Amino acid sequence: xxxxxxKIQLNDLHVALGGKMVPFAGYNMPVRYSSxxxxxxxxxxxxxxxxxxxxxEFMVEGPEALNLIQKVTSNDASKIVNGQAQYSCFPNETxxxxxxxxxxxxxxxxxxxxxxxxxxxxxxxxxNNLNTMGAKLTNISDGISLFAIQGPKAIEAVQRLxxxxxxxxxxxxxxxxxxxxxxxxxxxxxxxxxxxGFEIYVKNEDAEKVWNAIFEAGKAFDIKPIxxxxxxxxxxEMGYCLYGNDITDTTSPLEAGLGWITKFTKDFTNSEALKAxxxxxxxxxxxxxxxxxxxxxxxxxxxxxxxxxEIGEVTSGTQSPSMGVGIGLGYVKTEFSKAGTDIFIQVRxxxxxxxxxxxxxxxx
Numbered sequence: 001x002x003x004x005x006x007k008i009q010l011n012d013l014h015v016a017l018g019g020k021m022v023p024f025a026g027y028n029m030p031v032r033y034s035s036x037x038x039x040x041x042x043x044x045x046x047x048x049x050x051x052x053x054x055x056x057e058f059m060v061e062g063p064e065a066l067n068l069i070q071k072v073t074s075n076d077a078s079k080i081v082n083g084q085a086q087y088s089c090f091p092n093e094t095x096x097x098x099x100x101x102x103x104x105x106x107x108x109x110x111x112x113x114x115x116x117x118x119x120x121x122x123x124x125x126x127x128n129n130l131n132t133m134g135a136k137l138t139n140i141s142d143g144i145s146l147f148a149i150q151g152p153k154a155i156e157a158v159q160r161l162x163x164x165x166x167x168x169x170x171x172x173x174x175x176x177x178x179x180x181x182x183x184x185x186x187x188x189x190x191x192x193x194x195x196x197g198f199e200i201y202v203k204n205e206d207a208e209k210v211w212n213a214i215f216e217a218g219k220a221f222d223i224k225p226i227x228x229x230x231x232x233x234x235x236x237e238m239g240y241c242l243y244g245n246d247i248t249d250t251t252s253p254l255e256a257g258l259g260w261i262t263k264f265t266k267d268f269t270n271s272e273a274l275k276a277x278x279x280x281x282x283x284x285x286x287x288x289x290x291x292x293x294x295x296x297x298x299x300x301x302x303x304x305x306x307x308x309x310e311i312g313e314v315t316s317g318t319q320s321p322s323m324g325v326g327i328g329l330g331y332v333k334t335e336f337s338k339a340g341t342d343i344f345i346q347v348r349x350x351x352x353x354x355x356x357x358x359x360x361x362x363x364x
């Protein structure tokens with residue numbers, strides 16, 4: 001039976017705006033409105049808005065909320081203060097990752113987990129299965145719309161829509177306030193582009209009103225709707241992982257360079273095995289690289305050494321609109337993971353030279 005493709009709240013509006021709609025993560029989503037390049041540069045230099053309402057949101061509440069989050073996530077959620085967000089992942093029992101997510105703390109008994117669209121059902125089952133302590137869980141994904149207003153002009157473009165001083169919303173912090181005349185909007189500094197800006201969570205019934213207000217306010221700043229195509233190239237320039245590409249249920253957080261969100265100060269799912277892996281050292285690592293020869297790397301292209309021995313595989317790759325060269329992420333044997341190391345990407349049977357680079361690939 002064919003999977004039913006879901007529609008986000010503003011589906012028809014995106015169609016009317018000329019968005020090219022494609023199935024993505026079980027949802028009908030706008031991949032682009034004009035061109036990926038144009039939209040990418042709009043976000044890097046001005047301001048653009050992504051409708052990412054396909055993302056999943058779970059509320060975790062009650063006296064056992066933190067205990068459950070500590071058990072299912074790799075990062076130490078006891079360190080988050082009210083109004084702060086934390087990047088984390090759900091480790092599985094076999095050394096891989098169920099999903100990466102963001103944990104939002106409202107207060108000691110109220111948290112929100114934001115998960116990837118493609119994993120909503122899997123994550124919901126996973127967290128419920130581990131909820132032996134009886135925390136209150138609510139899946140609010142279908143009732144929430146999420147807009148990412150991104151770019152260096154994001155704040156000035158929409159500041160007049162809210163009494164909240166947007167400059168005060170620090171990176172990975174959030175506040176709840178009025179926005180575009182709507183109460184109780186979550187305004188969060190958790191972007192996925194590296195271009196600055198913020199994300200806003202609104203109830204579906206307020207989505208169209210808020211979207212229209214954003215575009216009205218941003219008119220003077222040439223604000224544009226941006227599709228998932230540019231979202232992908234923007235996050236690659238920053239070296240941000242995409243679940244399903246760079247991290248999967250078979251990649252360890254330590255291999256993926258996510259040791260910084262894997263805290264052994266507490267027990268969590270599979271923490272003993274990951275701790276042992278950390279002590280033993282990993283045999284492969286996720287790296288960012290920049291092509292030294294003309295060519296565009298793509299997912300699953302082989303990575304080889306100077307003698308053509310296979311040393312890894314590309315997980316994400318593109319032509320960087322900001323830099324005008326091919327860039328990518330991929331796993332390589334640990335001995336090839338140091339910044340400055342020469343590697344070769346097999347593009348159409350040719351070995352093209354690339355260099356391992358420290359992230360982000362796009363330097364400010």
